[in-house]
Amino acid sequence: MKLFNIAYIAIVLNLALFMNNTYAQTNLWTYEEKFNTLTNGDINGQDSWVVIGGGAGDVAQVVITGTPYEGAKHFLLQDNSSSGYNCNNAKRSITGIANGTVYFSLKKAFNTAFAFFLENQINQTVIDLALPPDGKIKSYQNNGPAYEQIDNLTYNADTYYRFGIAFETGSGLWEGLSASTWKLTMDGGVTWSSPQAFEYRSTSATSITGIYLQVCGNIDGINTYFDYISPNYTDPPTITLGSNAPSTASQCAGTTKVTIQSFSLAVTNANGNLTDVGFTTTGSYAQTDIAKYQLWYRATTNDISGASQLGTDLVSSGNAGARAFAPFSSPTLTVGTTYYFWITADIAVGAANNNTIAVNAIAATNLTSTSNKAGSASAGDTQTIKALPTVSFTAQPGASACIGVDVTYTTQTGMSNYVWVVPGTLSSDYSITSGGTGTTSNTVTLKWLTTGSKTVTINYTDGNGCTPASAISSTATTVNAPATATVDWNNSNIQEITLSTCRSLTFTNGKSGGIYTLLIKQNSSGGWAVIWPANVKWAGGIAPTLTTSADAADMLRFMFDGTNYLDAAVRLDIK
Numbered sequence: 001m002k003l004f005n006i007a008y009i010a011i012v013l014n015l016a017l018f019m020n021n022t023y024a025q026t027n028l029w030t031y032e033e034k035f036n037t038l039t040n041g042d043i044n045g046q047d048s049w050v051v052i053g054g055g056a057g058d059v060a061q062v063v064i065t066g067t068p069y070e071g072a073k074h075f076l077l078q079d080n081s082s083s084g085y086n087c088n089n090a091k092r093s094i095t096g097i098a099n100g101t102v103y104f105s106l107k108k109a110f111n112t113a114f115a116f117f118l119e120n121q122i123n124q125t126v127i128d129l130a131l132p133p134d135g136k137i138k139s140y141q142n143n144g145p146a147y148e149q150i151d152n153l154t155y156n157a158d159t160y161y162r163f164g165i166a167f168e169t170g171s172g173l174w175e176g177l178s179a180s181t182w183k184l185t186m187d188g189g190v191t192w193s194s195p196q197a198f199e200y201r202s203t204s205a206t207s208i209t210g211i212y213l214q215v216c217g218n219i220d221g222i223n224t225y226f227d228y229i230s231p232n233y234t235d236p237p238t239i240t241l242g243s244n245a246p247s248t249a250s251q252c253a254g255t256t257k258v259t260i261q262s263f264s265l266a267v268t269n270a271n272g273n274l275t276d277v278g279f280t281t282t283g284s285y286a287q288t289d290i291a292k293y294q295l296w297y298r299a300t301t302n303d304i305s306g307a308s309q310l311g312t313d314l315v316s317s318g319n320a321g322a323r324a325f326a327p328f329s330s331p332t333l334t335v336g337t338t339y340y341f342w343i344t345a346d347i348a349v350g351a352a353n354n355n356t357i358a359v360n361a362i363a364a365t366n367l368t369s370t371s372n373k374a375g376s377a378s379a380g381d382t383q384t385i386k387a388l389p390t391v392s393f394t395a396q397p398g399a400s401a402c403i404g405v406d407v408t409y410t411t412q413t414g415m416s417n418y419v420w421v422v423p424g425t426l427s428s429d430y431s432i433t434s435g436g437t438g439t440t441s442n443t444v445t446l447k448w449l450t451t452g453s454k455t456v457t458i459n460y461t462d463g464n465g466c467t468p469a470s471a472i473s474s475t476a477t478t479v480n481a482p483a484t485a486t487v488d489w490n491n492s493n494i495q496e497i498t499l500s501t502c503r504s505l506t507f508t509n510g511k512s513g514g515i516y517t518l519l520i521k522q523n524s525s526g527g528w529a530v531i532w533p534a535n536v537k538w539a540g541g542i543a544p545t546l547t548t549s550a551d552a553a554d555m556l557r558f559m560f561d562g563t564n565y566l567d568a569a570v571r572l573d574i575k
Contacts, residue, residue: 025174029100031211032230036071036370038062043075049092056080058088066225069105069160070236071370074227077215079112087216096121096207099167099174101189103233107160108224110135112217118167119212120205126198127167127182127208131155133217137184139196150184151193160225161186164233169198169206188233237272239265239333241362241375244302244340248381252466253351253388257294259304261343261359263377265333272333274310276368278324279343283356289385290316290357291346295325302340310341320357327368345383349469353387386464389415391472393458395443398527398548401477402502403448405529406433406545409474410443415460420444421471422456430454448479482531489516489560496521499528507533510560515568517557526550535564547573 033047043060044051051060057080068074079088108114110133118127128140130147137153140146155161164185168177177183181195215224228236242264251258261279265272277295293314296307311328333339343359359380364373395410411418420436422444423429429450436444448454459471482502487495490509496519497503510516522528526549536558538544546554557569 025172027100027231028097029102029231031094031102032232034071034228034230035062035068035073035075038073040064040073043090047092049090052089052091058086060088060090066107066223068225068372069107069162069227070372071228074105074225077114077213077224077226078222079215079217080221087214089212089214091119091210091212093210094208096209098169098206098208099172099177100208100231101164101166101175102229102231103162103164103188104229105160105162105227106131106225107158107227108155108215109222110157111222112215112224114216114224115212115214116163116165117210117212117214118165118208119210120169120200120202121207121209122202122205123210124200124202124205125212126169126200127165127196128199129163129165129184139184140199141197142199150196153184153186153193160227162188162228162233162235164189166192167208169208188235235269237270237333237335237371238268239272239274239367239369239371239373240268241265241364241367241373241377242338243376243378245378245380246383248383250384250386250464251347252386252464253289253347254349254469256346257304257344258347258383259342259380260293260345260357260383261362261377261380262304263341263362264302265339265341267333267335267337267339267371269335269372271335272369272371273330274333274367274369274371275330276311276325276327277341277343277362278322278366278368279362280322280360281320282358282360283320283382285319285355285357285385286352287316287318289348289351289355291348292316293323293325294344294346295328296342296344297331298340299334299337300339304340304342304344307340307342316345330369333371347385349388351385351387353385355385356382357385358382386466388466388468389460389462391459391468393472393474396456396474397477399475399477399525400502400527401448401454401479402482402529402531403451403479404482404531405502406445406447407477408443408445408545409436409456409458411458411460411472413442415442415462416440417461417467418442419459419471420456421458422446423454424450451479451481453478487518489514493517495519498523499530500525502529502531504531505533507535507558507565510565512560512562514560515557516560516565517555520546520554520556522548522550522552524550526552533565536567537564538567544570544572549573 038046043049059078063076113132116129117125120126130138136149138147166175167182168174180198180201184193244262246259295310298307311325361379362377397407401407417439431447433445435441454477456474457471461467480502482504485503486506488508494517498521500523553574555571558565559568
């Protein structure tokens, strides 16, 4: 008896679950068409569609215009006949099914009437969903007034709606429906209309076998669009533009990967795609100022440093104007993710100073995608090009210098990040007398400690923050070991020496209290220096820098105190 009760309870519970549609049922509708793979133009004969035109000039075409609900194409119907109330019709057969749910997308004007029919196997209209010009959504039922509004439902003109129709021809209780009834949803099944009776109820015809579309209006050029018929509600992917524009900035010539525009794409409904981006540049720049453009993207993180390039480089051509990257294979844009995109330019090394470049606002029409597109991105702020500075030496030794003698190299003042490069090893090949050891010094004085050709380089950053691509080198200086020369004051207290090489001087036979004068001349090449005897003492302890230009003359006077030759007078560059 207990077993019988348990079995009885189970039967009642299962029946209750069945009556409440708790058990999952399979949607028998399988036909799907997004129109994207069909050929543009007349739909008659494509994917088994048959057009039954009501008059001359009617249109039933696959088109790319008018912003499809999903993808790149949709189906356009126009009733352009000018006489009578002939309608334009298109129909297609499907495999017969007793019940199921079909979704489709529709956009129409108020000027026309549209009807969506489902037919049975004996070509009777079973379901008649109508959108007349009054903005109401209606159904046709033979057992009542011809057309009745469904639950006060309405529509707006020229707006895509995604309708769903669930139907039951027999006793399958699909979606809780009784036999020969159907219901409508406009939100993917979250809410359903009240059940509607079939227009025809035939006990011998229990299968839905055809789709029939009809538009009527007799007004030329009024568009009705139909798209994405499917057993699934899923909205098409939508990529929504957002602003991420770069701020105004100065950009040094030779800088690569300069962001001239940036935007974001938020992906909703389903995975999206992007296969090309067009953009319009503005500004005073010339073609030669820009080497190339590139497109980069990154998921989630708004930081170009980790971004990947999309497609190939776009080589600069022409001045400001519209341009587009070559089409590329789209990465998968995952639903629920925001992606960041950057359009960058490589600034040519020789770009002109103060030329400008910017990019106009990015609109949905600038994007190539089979996803729905929405939003816009603001224009990028102006990027001002700054020419690279011209680094030079304002002072440097001549073609020759001497070991152990100070030589000075000087470049422009008022810069930053000075970088001096002196060949060899400090303390072995040269010693620094002053400057040159920090980033703020525009001059360096040094002594060469080894012979040979010596070249010093300098680079810096100017006030615009620009640094040349390479440092500038000084004129090569050949460093020579000095030849010794003895000045014997017994010969005369006024003597002359013409330098044709570096000299290391020695003074002999000075008399205490004696005054001695030495005239030092450069030969026709110049650039020579002297190393003074250790017992020559200078005012302030600093030896004068002799004039090294060709044929220059300097005069120096000393007083001998019995031990040292004291600086008495210096006359440089006598002319």
